[in-house]
Amino acid sequence: MSFLPLADVEINNETQPFWDGLRNNTLLLPRCTSCTSVVWYPRAHCPVCFSTELKWEEMSGRGTIYSYSIVAKGNGRWKESGPYVVAYIELAEGPRILTNIVGVAPSEVQINMPVTAVFDSGDDARVLLRFTSVSSS
């Protein structure tokens, strides 16, 4: 979908379902069965009420942009990727998630812009959760 670098993320027993979900084009996050909080980032306990009774649940993948920056020139593997957009999106279910906005000209990105999840993958099963404008999806 985008031309931004993918990465070798660190997958562990706490986060495996999240990454498996992305590979199946679904956004799965843990929801606390005790206080109902959606947990971000995924982990084995609820950081709000400390319960360890969590259930993986599919999210809408919809949200709005909370804030963003257009990075002129990145570092390392991102050196040639600029300009690109780093953003916090606020997922409909609550969490604010760090991501990239792709598939839309950086100059058109705005706070409150409705966005939807993009499961950005490469040939090698690596996948990242990015977002694009609802109107360009």
Place this chain on the structure above:
Amino acid sequence: MSVRGKAFIAGAYEHPLRTIPNKTVQQVHAEVAAGALADAGLSFSDIDAYFCAGDAPGFGALSMAEYLGLQLTHIDNTETGGSSYLLHVQHAAEAIAAGHCHVALITLAGLPRSSGTGIGGAGRFGSAPEISFENFFGLSIVAGYAMAARRHMYEFGTTSEQLAEIKVAAASHAQHNPNAFLQNAVTVEEVLQSKMVADPLHMLDCCVVTDGGGALVVVSPEVARKLSRQSVPVLGTGFAVKHVNNGRIDLTHTGAVVSGPRAFAEAGLTPSDIRYASIYDSFTITVLTTLEDLGFCEKGKGGEFVSNGGLQAPFGKLPFNTDGGGLCNNHPSNRGGITKVIEAVRQLRNEAHPAVQVPNCQFALAHGTGGNLATRMGSATLILGQEV
């Protein structure tokens, strides 16, 4: 337990160089330690407590205690990024008040210029649990602060011109500092015309990358009384952690909303008592948000507060960073914390450059912001005085 008046900063020293080739990091730690001890009129053999953070090599305080040859009853490796050294002052004051030590040494040193690591060496992410959810999106350090700036602009109408005023004030002070990395005055227009690094932050909204370091010596009242040098009492201390909070982060405030009131309460003072403030200035937005959070102005009014020379010494509303700060003078090891305390001590001793010395500087504040405005930070506030 309050630490008000129970510990004094007796020695403060900033390495004079901003590029230090052909030296090791531990060597620079030793040089600034010697400088601060000489300033206090003490020697290495007087030290019984040592504090350092993530910039120290190897096993931190253990490695450094051995390297320096210290015999210690107390050590502390607390690591909160650039605010570590202000928190070390608090911890030193607590340890001294508890009777665990009498002469505490705090050092910072780093060589990001000479080693070629630049700002890229600023993050030590290792196996942090958040890494796979943050670090693979091209999130540069500047981009994080840029998102905080963008949200502040959106909620409060803050402008790039207002952020630029902060750099203009810092640069006007740096002109008087012969050791400053950047010694030239700049205008708002020059800031706005400098290269956009991560929109809305320009090159001149960012701090400098320098080699260097600094050290502080914190002592008990009994030790302070025996020294001929003017010691600066620690009157108030406050610390807070602000993190992403299960994805419910608010980018428009810092941990200073908690650390500030704690420090003021301990000191028995209010923001209007402060004559000089060292405000952590990794980026211009860091200063603006922190000033609001510490209560120097209403939330959202930081832009107005810094305009029209509000931060310029000696006669602005709140003279800040009279050494030129991290924006112009020095940000050794990509961490501006210790230099914030050092310049506050200079002001309280009436030893700042005469062009920027605040008259009758009875109370000063120093604030550190470690980590990143966009994710997690340790916020540390110190209130220092001339006498208890």
